[in-house]
Amino acid sequence: MNGAQALIRTLVDAGVDVCFANPGTSEMHFVAALDDVPDMRAVLTLFEGVATGAADGYARMAGRPAATLLHLGPGMANGLANLHNARRGRTPLVNVVGDHARSHKRLDAPLESDIDAVAGTVSGWVRRSLAPADVAADAAAAVAAATSSPGAIATLILPADVSWEDGAEVAEPAPARPAPRVAPSVVQDVADVLTSGEPVVLFLGGDAMTADGQLAAARVAAGTGARLMSETFPPRAARGAGMPDLTRLPYPPEMAIAALAGTKHLVLAGAEAPVHFFGYPDVPGHPVPEDCAVHVLSAPGEDSVAALRALAERAAPDAEPVLLETERPELPSGVLTPRSMAAVIGALLPERAIVVDEALTSGVGLMELTSGAPRHDWLALTGGAIGDGLPMALGAALACPDRPVIGIQADGSAMYTISALWSYAREQLDITTIVCDNGSYAILQHELERVGAASDGKRAGQLLDLGDPDLDFVALATGMGVPATRATTAEELADQLRRSLAEPGPHLIDAVLRR
Amino acid sequence: MNGAQALIRTLVDAGVDVCFANPGTSEMHFVAALDDVPDMRAVLTLFEGVATGAADGYARMAGRPAATLLHLGPGMANGLANLHNARRGRTPLVNVVGDHARSHKRLDAPLESDIDAVAGTVSGWVRRSLAPADVAADAAAAVAAATSSPGAIATLILPADVSWEDGAEVAEPAPARPAPRVAPSVVQDVADVLTSGEPVVLFLGGDAMTADGQLAAARVAAGTGARLMSETFPPRAARGAGMPDLTRLPYPPEMAIAALAGTKHLVLAGAEAPVHFFGYPDVPGHPVPEDCAVHVLSAPGEDSVAALRALAERAAPDAEPVLLETERPELPSGVLTPRSMAAVIGALLPERAIVVDEALTSGVGLMELTSGAPRHDWLALTGGAIGDGLPMALGAALACPDRPVIGIQADGSAMYTISALWSYAREQLDITTIVCDNGSYAILQHELERVGAASDGKRAGQLLDLGDPDLDFVALATGMGVPATRATTAEELADQLRRSLAEPGPHLIDAVLRR
Structure with missing residues (x-):
């Protein structure tokens, strides 16, 4: 058995049986070995950023x-921005990065680069397999590192000859570190804070955003009067009817500051203390009031669900959580705006939908107008590196083939990883992509004002404008095998969304928003 | 004057007056300052890999x-693969990478990452500006580092507040290190080798591939019987009628080995000794025969043109170089193959054209059939990181607005940076893109065989096939504002290429090659 075969079998045995691949020459034995290990599903992407975002x-x-399969340093580089997002979301992920054969490494061939340095910037674990006899154990260790709480990126660098040489054997899965339990004394301390009578915000993130975590938090809130809030961009959030009404900390600094104003105690469950995305002139770096004490119920990677349940038992043993009823917005009519787009989505969002949200500025109103839709999950852009939305929808649809996936995608960001659409078509996945087509980097127009950059000049404006020429997303999608339509009114968007949800396979709707 | 204004003015004064930009929030003051410094031309790209490849x-x-303008670590990451190519080609290039404000850095905001580590893998020079008073001098030093021989990537990390704060002043350009001259004793040693009577290959790269370098080398060859050869992928090569017949070292190892068989002396001028792109089972890592001595006339970064001229004076003072006559292939007819595509291009290539070659496997015959075309320049993929072709054409067209640019582009690679087409349309550049549409990663099908990976399995095959669904490059180009047509015969390709060359602005031709 060669190294590649042992590697793939070991990954499958350890529960990693999907690989998003963008291979090159140094990965050809890995590719060949896929025919020997049919339990590994390999999904071709046309760009590494799609592979990593999908993972x-x-x-x-x-x-x-x-797993991802990436081609040397440049392949890793192309996937790096979405690995940044995965790192910020603490997503478990195993990169396999092919490299030159060991004997070739010292020759400084054209594709030689410092893979280890690049990998180190996003990975919690990096190892280079140095012999076929090691590669399977290395793969098992990679999976254990990735899945140990709270989740990390593990990068295994695989020299081509370690892949092609014989002498490898399959390795047993290695144990992963489970999420540590929070000590009862910590729970008691937080319970004391919650019953102090002072204004408390219970701030959720990570695994506290699961349905179980939120329901326990809602009991705490009902019994103590604490306000519930979540981090701005949780990796995955359970949402909709039957869940508590959970405010997200707003993105704009002034709104985040207002949202936390008056808070005396910020209790963190699975989240870090919030900071603003960017620094701005004359604005503090984070929204937590100066006289607010920050308490950690559970750090990221600790078992927040158990901690919240224990907290509810102590601080609010008899409380009934306040949960959202099903309440959809009316279907709007007329011109499409971010808000009417959000209303259409809120009115039609199907049960068990997975929403992948990279709407950015066009997402105004989206949270509010979908909060009473049937239960669904919501995936956000965790690290701010745009271009994760289309790939994430690919991965979500492969993970949950029986659930509808709806990607709400800003136009400028869509262009970063647009070839994800081709993979939707090849895999015939039930993904509806709604492009928020406002013809600009609207977020930057806001930011230009926010930083106080005193320019309304033409040359600056050209760098924030996506017109001249307009991008035709219908043509782009069609060119990659995804049926597409254009909606310029709320009625058209509703019709097209209904149709897309009813038909199998991918669809794209170019939602032309009033500019 | 704020930091951004001083930075941009200093860049312009130092001769850097084009900036390929993909800005974000932390770069907004740089963007605003563009309206204050009209001599800086900012070109918007929709993805950082386009910006770096264009540079x-x-x-x-x-x-x-x-210059490039990139948004924090993820922006740098997205541009990294084409920076790898630039590094391998020793291209002078100045990255400006925006970063968080100094006070915000310690807060580990979502977009925080180790920019320095990533930048270090491709840059010859990295510096973080720490105060508005420093930024202009830092910019001048960056340009000097980039333009010092042999050329390097200089990366200046620019905290947002260093950009927005006042107190900066424009700095004088800093001196760059010129190319060192080769010592006369070295030239004499090489002259002795050339007149030894043993088989010599004079192996050119870098600045030896300029017209002056090649003409001097051709005199040496004519006078001494040395064979002329060049590196496989020189960054820029003067070609066509009036230039010597210069064989490129072939890419496939077995052909490279055959090309150098029997050589007793390999004389390097501006090139490194060749190595194979990849290691393969049971194949040596480089094609230089064991009993062949390697001599360095000029290392990369030394003045190869002067060295070759001095060598010609010593070793072949009276020789007349043998130069190519104008000789174009006949226009072919019938089905389109890589060879008939190459013949069409050879028959119609206009004088002073700039050819950007990322044809990969579809480039078979291209060198041979264009060698007698009128004088032109040829840009190759230097680092093997695919996706440089479309962006390089953008940059070449901006550098030489009066010259036609022809991009010959493999289909799979085109998808890496396809949004470059939008920038062609916005800037209305005279670029003709010929997509070599064979519907597969054909190079990997060869490589799968070459590495001896014994698979003809369906699952491996799916990872090398771009069909299912077919990519429609006409739709993709049209969707980004570039007029496009499809050619399925040699006659159609010739008609469409003629028309594209006659009309201003960008055009794309989807050349459907027999599969």
Whole structure:
């Protein structure tokens, strides 16, 4: 058995049976070995950023890692931005990065680069397999590192000859570190804070955003009067009817500051203390009031669900959580705006939908107008590196083939990884992509004002404008095998969304928003 | 004057007056300052890999660096693969990478990452500006580092508040290190080798591939009987009628080995000793025969043109170089193959054209059938990171607005940076893109055989096949504002290429090659 065969079998045995691949020459034995290990599903992407973003979305929904197959340093580089997002979301993920044969490494061939340095910036675990006899154990260790709480990126660098040489054997799965339990004394301390009578915000993130975590938190809130809030961009959030009404900390600094104003105690469950995305002139770096004490119920990677349940038992043993009823917005009519787009989505969002949200500025109103839709899951852009939305939807759809996936995608960001659409078509996945087509980097127009950059000049404006020429997303999707339509009114969007949800396979709707 | 204004003015004063930009929030003051410094031309790209590849192509043709404007670590990451190519080609290039404000850095905001580590893998020079008073001098030092021989990537990390704060002043350009001259004793040693009577290959790369370098080398060859050869992928090569017949070292190892068989002396001028792109089972890592001595006339970064001229004076003072006559292939007819495509291009290539070659396997015959075309320049993929072709053409066209640019582009690679087409349309550049549409990663099908991976399995095959669904490049181009047509015969390709060359602005031809 060669190294590649042992590697793939070991990954499958350890529960990693999907691989998003963008191979090159140094990965050809891995590719060949796929025919020997039919339990590994390999999904071709046309760009590594699609592979890594898909692995991110897959793991968020499947709860276990996918692998990527990347071609040397440049392949890793192309996948790096979405690995940044995965790192920020603490997504478990296993990269297999092919490298030159060991004997070739010292020759400084054209594709030689410092893979280890690049990998180290996003990975919690990096190892280079140095012999066929090691590669399977290395793969098992990679999966264990990726799946140990709270989840990390593990990068295994695989020299081509370690892949092609014989002498390898399959390795047993290695044990992963489970989420530690929070000590009862910590729970008691937080319970004391919650019953102090002072204004408390219970701030959720990570695994506290599961349905179980939120329901326990809602009991706490009902019994103590604490306000519930979540991090701005949780990796995965259970939402909809039957869940508590959970405010997200707003993205704009001034709104985040207002949302936390008056809070005396911020209790963190699975989340870090919030900071603003960017620094701005004359604005503090985070929204937590100066006289607010920050308490950690559970750090990321600790068992937040158990901690919240224990907290509810102590602080609010008899409380009934307040949960959202099913309440959909009316179907709007007329011109499409971000808000009417959100209303259409809220009115039609199917039960068990997976929403992949990279709407950015066009997402105004989206949270509010979908909060009473039937139960669904929501995946957000965790690290701010745009271009994760289309790939994440690919991964989510592969993880949950029986659930509808709806990608709400800003136009500028869509162009980063647009070839994800081709993989939707090849795999015939039930993904509806709604492009929020406002013809600009609207977020940057806001940011230009927010930083106080005193320019309304033409040359600056050209860098924030996606017109001249307009992008035709219908043509782009069609060119990659995804049926597409254009909606310019709320009625058209509703019709097209209904049709897309009723038909199998991928669809794209170019939602032209009033500019 | 704020930091951004001083930075941009200093860049312009130092000769860097084009900036390929993909800005975000942390770069908004740089964007605003563009309206204050009209001599800086900012070109918007929709993905950072387009920006960096364009800067590579720009510098290869302009002979001076362009700048890029990238958004924090993920922006740098997205541009990294084409920076790898630029590094391998020793292209001078100045990255400006925005970062968090200094006070925000310690907060580990979502977009925080180790920019320095990523930048270090491709840059010859990295610096973080720490105060508005420093930024202009830092920019001048960056340009000097980039343009010092042999050319390097200089990366300046620019905290947002260093950009927005006042207190900056424009700095004088800093001196760059010129190319060192080769010592006369070295030239004499090589002259002795050339007149030894043993088989010599004079192996050119880098600046030896300029017209002056090649003409001097051709005199040496004519006078001494040395064979002329060049590196496989020179960054820029003068070609066509009036230039010597220069064989490129073939890419496939077995052909490279055959090309150098029997050589007793390999004389390097501006090139490194060749190595194979990849290691293969039971194949040596490089094609130089065991009993062949390697001599360095000029290392990369030394003045190869002067060295070759001095060598010609010593070793072949009276020789007349043998140069190519104008000789174009007949226009072929019938089905389109890589060879008939190459013949069409050879028959119609206009004088002073710039050819950007990322044809990969579809480039078979291209060198041979264009060698007698009128004088032109040829840009190759230097680092093997695919996806440089479309962006390089963008940069080359901006550097040489009066010259036709022809991109010959493999289909799979085109998808890496396809949004470059949008920038062609926005800038209305005279670029003709010929997509070599064979519906597969054909190079990997060869490589799968070459590495001896014994698979003809369906699952492996699916990872090398771009069909199911077919990519429609006409739709993709049209969707980004580039007029496009499809050619399925040699006659259609010739008609469409003629028309594209006659009309201003960008065009794309989807050349459907027999599969």
